[in-house]
Amino acid sequence: xxxxRKPVFPKEHxxxxxxxxxxxxxxxxxxxxxxxxxxxxxxxxxxxxAYTPARIIYKGWRKGVAQDGNIVFWFMAYAVAALxxxxxxxxxxxxxxxxxxxxxxxxxxxxxxxxxxxxxSAAFEFGGLIFLSVALSFLGxxxxxxxxxxxxxxxxxxxxxFMLERSVAARRTVRLGGFLPxxxxxxxxxxxxxxxxFMQNLGLAxxxxxxxxxxxxxxxxxxxxxxxxxxxxxxxxxxxxxxPATLRPLGFAELYLSIFFAALFILLYQL
Numbered sequence: 001x002x003x004x005r006k007p008v009f010p011k012e013h014x015x016x017x018x019x020x021x022x023x024x025x026x027x028x029x030x031x032x033x034x035x036x037x038x039x040x041x042x043x044x045x046x047x048x049x050a051y052t053p054a055r056i057i058y059k060g061w062r063k064g065v066a067q068d069g070n071i072v073f074w075f076m077a078y079a080v081a082a083l084x085x086x087x088x089x090x091x092x093x094x095x096x097x098x099x100x101x102x103x104x105x106x107x108x109x110x111x112x113x114x115x116x117x118x119x120x121s122a123a124f125e126f127g128g129l130i131f132l133s134v135a136l137s138f139l140g141x142x143x144x145x146x147x148x149x150x151x152x153x154x155x156x157x158x159x160x161x162f163m164l165e166r167s168v169a170a171r172r173t174v175r176l177g178g179f180l181p182x183x184x185x186x187x188x189x190x191x192x193x194x195x196x197x198f199m200q201n202l203g204l205a206x207x208x209x210x211x212x213x214x215x216x217x218x219x220x221x222x223x224x225x226x227x228x229x230x231x232x233x234x235x236x237x238x239x240x241x242x243x244p245a246t247l248r249p250l251g252f253a254e255l256y257l258s259i260f261f262a263a264l265f266i267l268l269y270q271l
Contacts, residue, residue: 005070008053014170014251017258019048022133022159027140028266029155039088040143044103044136046082050075051107058111089143099139106131122171129167133160154221155269158212162229162261165208166254169201169236174247198240205233224268228261 010016023044027037053075060067090097106128113124137156142148173194212226235257244250 004073008049008056008071008074010048010052014167014254015048016255017166018129018132018163019044019136021163021258021262022137022156023140024262025140025155025159025265026137026152027144028262029269030141030144030149030152032145034144036089036092036143037140039085040140043082043085043089043100046078046085047103047107050078050082051110053078054107055111055114059115062115093143093146096139096143099135099142102131102135103139106135125171126164126167129163130160133163151221154216154219155225155265157215157219158221158225159265161208161212161215162232165204165229166232166257169204170250170254172197172201173250194243195240198236198243202233202236202240205229205236208232222269222271224271225265227268228265231260231264232257 020041023041024037027034027040053071056071057067057075059065086100090100110128118124133156137159138148138152141152141155145152209226209229212229213223216223216226235253239250239253
């Protein structure tokens with residue numbers, strides 16, 4: 001039975017950046033009709049919102065568990081709304097259907113990976129990150145400009161560099177460290193380990209702007225957007241000097257950093 005209670009929201013902070021950062025940067029840096037970004041972003045946002053209830057439903061179906069009516073309702077609501085806005089984009093340019101087809105495939109693969117318990121593996125995470133960056137960045141650029149241009153490559157490549165650097169750092173902190181940051185305040189051994197991880201992350205964050213400069217130069221793009229990588233270094237430095245007591249501050253810091261990166265990158269790219 002369908003029941004309507006509180007909405008279902010994704011809990012993974014990192015996924016928000018993975019999905020919307022390449023989309024917004026790709027569309028924001030392209031030349032063309034930027035009004036199309038409204039239905040474009042809504043189509044991706046609602047499709048993204050549909051993933052969490054879809055995952056719960058799929059896992060329940062595989063286990064033969066009765067479905068929660070509220071979960072079913074919100075999946076249907078998100079999915080129908082996402083399809084409606086997708087239709088607006090595809091009606092305006094049928095070629096965008098190719099990108100949406102790729103995203104639908106990624107959606108299905110993510111459901112299967114989550115059900116099999118491999119969704120958190122390094123290969124799947126970074127493979128998914130790269131795939132999403134390609135599909136969403138070029139979807140955004142193509143929807144705005146109506147064509148594929150060589151100039152669309154640099155925003156995608158530089159955004160992917162930022163996403164990889166931040167994701168590697170986050171994975172090292174959360175997974176490879178083999179500890180929770182909260183332990184840093186309870187055990188000197190874990191505190192030392194945490195400091196070491198953040199020191200290594202700091203090295204990655206320091207190198208990223210220089211790699212961005214080389215990448216931008218080789219792609220024939222403006223060097224100014226490399227400045228957008230610098231706040232990542234200071235964010236990492238802050239947590240090195242003051243390790244967090246829980247994972248929550250790290251998650252929100254990365255989310256806010258991604259928003260700032262997107263806005264600053266687009267601004268500098270347009271100068």
